[in-house]
Amino acid sequence: MISPARPPARRIAALLTGAITLVVAATGCGGGTGAGSGGGKVTSITALDYYTDEPEHTQWGEMLTACGRTAGVKVEQTSVPPASLVPKVLRQASSRTLPDLLMLDNPDLQQIAQTGALTPLDRFSIDSSGFAKGILSAGTYGGKVYGLAPYVSTVALFYNKDMLAKAGVAVPRTWGELKKAAAELTRPGRYGMAVDANATFEGTWQFLPFLWSNGGDERRLDTPQAARALQLWVDLVKSGSMSKSVLNWTQADVHDQFIAGRTAMMVNGPWRIPALNKDKNLRWGVAPIPVPRAGQSPVTPLGGEVWTVPQSSSEARQEKAAQVLACLNNSSNMLTLAKQHFTVPSRTAVAARRAEQVPSMAPFATSVETARSRTSELGVRWPKAATGIYTAIQSALTGEQTPEEALRHAQRFATGN
Template sequence: MHASRIVAAAVAAAFVPVLLTGCSSNSGGSGGGGGGGSTLTIEDYYAASFNPIYQDCAKQVGAKVKINHVAGAGLIAKVLQQASSRTLPDVLMLDNPDVQQIASSGALSPLGDYGLNADGLVPAVKAANSYKGDLYGLEPVTNSIALYYNKKLLSAAGITPPKTWDELRTDAKKLTKGSTYGFAMSNINTYEGTWQFLPFFWSNGGDEKDIATPQAAQALQFVVDLQNDGSMSKSSITWAQADVDNQFIAGKAAMMINGPWQLPSLNATKGLEFDSVPIPTRTGSAPIAPLGGEAFTVPQTGNKDTMKLAGKFVGCLASAKMQSTIAGVTGNVPTNETVAAQWATSHPQVASFVTTVKTARARTGELGPDWPKAATKIYTAVQLALTGKASPTAALQQAQSQSQ
C-alpha cells in the first residue's frame, strides 16, 4: 500500500532478528480453541485503519478476529519462524512478490480448497499469487506507478502530458527552470529503485533473466540522459518514493513517477493541481509496469475447520463489494476488472493506474522465488550508471555477473 511497503517485505530476505510477540498465542485459535475455531488470527503490516474492514468480513462470515500488525521489513522472517514453530496465523497478508516463496515452503494452503479462484481479476494478480499451478493468494486491491504532472507548470509551458520517451525528455528539459526539475523518480539502491525503473526496463523489452541486453541498456541510457540533461536531480539515487513525492509537492519537480498511495498527501496540498498518465514508453505503446499490492493467504495451521473459515474470510475480502470499500480506504485499484473500470469512472484520479494495471506484470512471474536476486542486480546497475562509474551497458554487464 504505502511506497515502502510495496517492496519492503522482500527486503526481509536478509532475515532481520525475529521479535516474538503475542502472535505465538494464536496456536489456541488455530488449534481449535477460542469458541470452536470461530476466532481467526490475522497477521499483516497494515495500520489500524484497516481493522474495520476485517471486522466487516468477520461479521459476514460469522467469525471473531484477533489482529496483529507487524513491521513490514520483519514479516517474512517472522512467518518462516512461525511456520517452523507451528504458530502461523489463520489469515496471513503477504506482499505479492513473497507469496511464491512462502507457498514453496509449504506454509500455505491452496485457495482452490475453499472454492476460491482468480476469475475476473487482472491477469498479473493470478500470476503473482500462483505457485506450481495452484492459487495461494488473493489481492482485493492492487497498484502500480504512473507519471504525475503539475497541471499549472505544464500548461504554462504549453506542454501536454508526454506519451513517448522523446516527448518526456523534451518536456522535462523545457520544464526545468530555477529550482524546479522537469522530472523526478526514485533511483535508490533498494527494491524501491528497481520498482521505479521496471516500466522503462520491461516496456523496452528488458528481461530479468539476463539484464545485460541492448534493450535494457537503451532503457538505462534514457534515465541517464534525463540526469545528464539536468532535467532530473542527481539526488535521485538517494530518494525513496516518499522523497520524490515531497519534491513534487514542494514544486521542485514538474513531473514524477509515483503510485496512488501518494494521493492523500497530494490532495492535502493546497493549490497543487495535478493529474497522472501511464508512464511513457519508447514507442508510445502501453507500458509494462510492475504489479503492486498485498495478498491474503490461508496458512497451513492443521485445523481444517478454522482453515475453511479463513478461506471464507479471504473470499469476503476479495469480493466485488469489499474491493470497492478497500480501494476507498487505501487509494488503490480494485483487482476485479469490472469493478476497476467502474472505479476509474467514479474516481478519475486513479484512472491512469487502472489502465496501467491491465498490462502490469508480476515481479515473480518469470523467476518466482528468485526474483529478489534480479531486483538487486537491476538497482545495482542503475546506481553504477547514474553515479558515472560505468556506462549503461557496462553497468548492466557488471551487475548481471554478480553472484547474489
C-alpha cells in the first residue's frame, strides 16, 4: 500500500499556493465527464486515486465497483503515482475536468479544500458518527468535513521477542526504559533501536510521537519540550544504540534491518505486519511508542487517505459520488479494507473489533484513539513546518547543531522570520 508515512518526499506547497486563484475561478463552473454529465440519468462516475501498486490497485478497484453497484453506477477508476496526484488535481481543476470522486493523502486535504475544489460532505448528509476526533480532523477544513477515511494508521514500537528475552530486557514503556533497553540490546553487528530519520516527511512522521508526547508543538518548535524529544534521538545515536545510518534510512530500510536481525527494536507501521508474518523464524511483538513518563499515552500521527467529492456543475453526479463515498466508509467495508491493508478502521467500535481479531493491531487501534492529524494545528502551513522538523533532525543527529540550535533554525524557517 501507499502508506500514510510514505508521502511524496517534497510537497508542492508552492505550486498549490500559486494555483489557488486559478483553481477557485475554475471550480465554480466545473463539471464531470462521461455519461450523465448533463441533465440525464447518471450511469457512471469517475474516481481518481494513487493506488498504483498491486494488490492495492485491484483491491480498491473491486471495492469501488461494489460500492458503485450499490449506488447504481459504474465507477471508472484512474490511478496515478503518489507524487503526480496533486499536480494532476490542480490541472484538472483549471481545465474543469475534476473526477467525481477523489482520494487524497490526508495532509493534502486542507491545501486542496482551500482552493475551493471540494464540496463539504454535510451537503450530502453522510454519516460520520463513531469516527475518532483526530480522524475527522484530518478530513476537516474551515470547520467543515470535506473527506472521510475508511481506515487510518499510525506507528508503534516493534521488538524482537527472542532478543529481548535473551538479554533479560522488558519491553520499554518510557524514554528512560527505551534508552536502557536499546543499550543492553546493542551487540556487534546489531543495534538496539532503529528509526527513519531521513530528510523527508517520513523522518518528520516518525519523530512526531516523541515531539507530541512530550508536549512539543509544531506551532512553536524552539521549546524545551521539543529539544528534549530531539535530544532522545541524539543520545541513542551518540551512545551507539542506534546507527548513524538512520539519517538515510526509509521506513522500508528500517523494516529490512529488523527482519535481518540488525536491530532489536524499530518504529514502524502496521502495513509491515504481513511481511513480518512471512518470516516463520522471527518472533516479534508490538507495543505503543514509549512515552516520557510512566502513565502517559503516546500522541501519534494519523496516516491514511480521505475520499472527497469535488465541486461540479452536475448535482446528480455529486450525489452518486457521495453515495459511493458513504459506502466506502460503512462499517462492513471499513473492516474489509482494514483486513486487506493491515490498517485500523476509522470508526472506533470497528477498530476495537479489529483489535480483538488480530491482537498485533491492538497497539495501533489504541494509539489511533488519541492520534492527531498532521494538519490539525497549522493547516496549509504544515508542509513548511514538516520540512523544518526533518532538517532539524538531520542537523542534530550529525552533530552539526545542538537540538536547541537546530530547532531554533526550524522555527525561523517555518515562520519565515
